Amino acid sequence: MKIAILGAGALGSVIGAELHTAGHEVVLLDLNEAHLTAINADGLRVDWDDRTEHLPIPAMRPDQAPQVDLVILLTKTMHTDGALAGIAPLIDGGACVLTLQNGLGNVARVQARVPDGQVLFGCTMTPGDLRGPGHVASHGMAYTPFDALDANGPAARLAAELDGDQLTWTDAAAAQVWQKAAFNCAMNATAVLGAGTVGAIAEHLGAELAQDIAAEVLAVGAAEGVTGDIGAVRKQIDFALKQHTGHKPSMLQDVEAGRRTEIESLNGYVEQIGPKRGIDVPMNRLLAALVRMRENQT
DSSP: OEEEEESOSHHHHHHHHHHHHTTOEEEEEOSOHHHHHHHHHHOEEEEOSSOEEEEOOOEEOGGGOOOOSEEEEOSOGGGHHHHHHHTHHHHHTTOEEEEOOSSSOHHHHHHTTSOGGGEEEEOOOOOOEEEETTEEEOOSOOOOEEEESSTTSHHHHHHHHHBTTTBEEOTTHHHHHHHHHHHHHHHHHHHHHHTOOHHHHHHHTOHHHHHHHHHHHHHHHHHTTOOOOHHHHHHHHHHHHHHOTTOOOHHHHHHHTTOOOSGGGTHHHHHHHHHHTTOOOHHHHHHHHHHHHHHHTO
């Protein structure tokens, strides 16, 4: 299958490497010229747990992309519309689009540019770190559930072909998206406000309050018709607080670098949708407001 990774930063490059290794024809699309130049000169360097590879994957700007069967969208959520507008010829040519972006509301954003029959959605628990231009690393296990929006469209036929090649086709994908968002809502905004690592969250916030934040998110998801597993999210939070103490969540990294955060697709989305569904979300509303205040000070 011909696959383009749109947003080939740390995570996009790792997923592209996995699909390349699985035998697909992959192209990496990004605007980071230093990253593109390094990949094209020496291949994409990927440090896995047990080996280092230099993979000959072509990398280019989105407007240079060839026609593909699938575009995997991994840009920041606030860049979705612009990114998809930039590959409109590929979409018009029949390319399906799979959003694996963080946060909530991604399907609706994609639908604004892509016909329903060409839309797939999911999330990924693939670890990815950018070590430098053309150099990424991944460790541990990866899991990427996804599904097609329209069970009768071309995306569903493509999903059957993709299933098992580093991605898992499942009707539980929507629940997994909400569960990941619940975890991120609990961890990311609190890290920004506390300006600390996951270990600092464990010390000063604790598991119970983090779990309460996540529970608000899943309550909104249930009202939207998607039932997530709060027990699974609690286990994920407990594990992170104990095992990932040195990790600095990406939202804090964004604030420190002066970049916009994805707060509007996480706590901000919950704040927006909760009242419409009759769900009170005081903790997520407060976190969203405080992160916005922090953003405006950078």
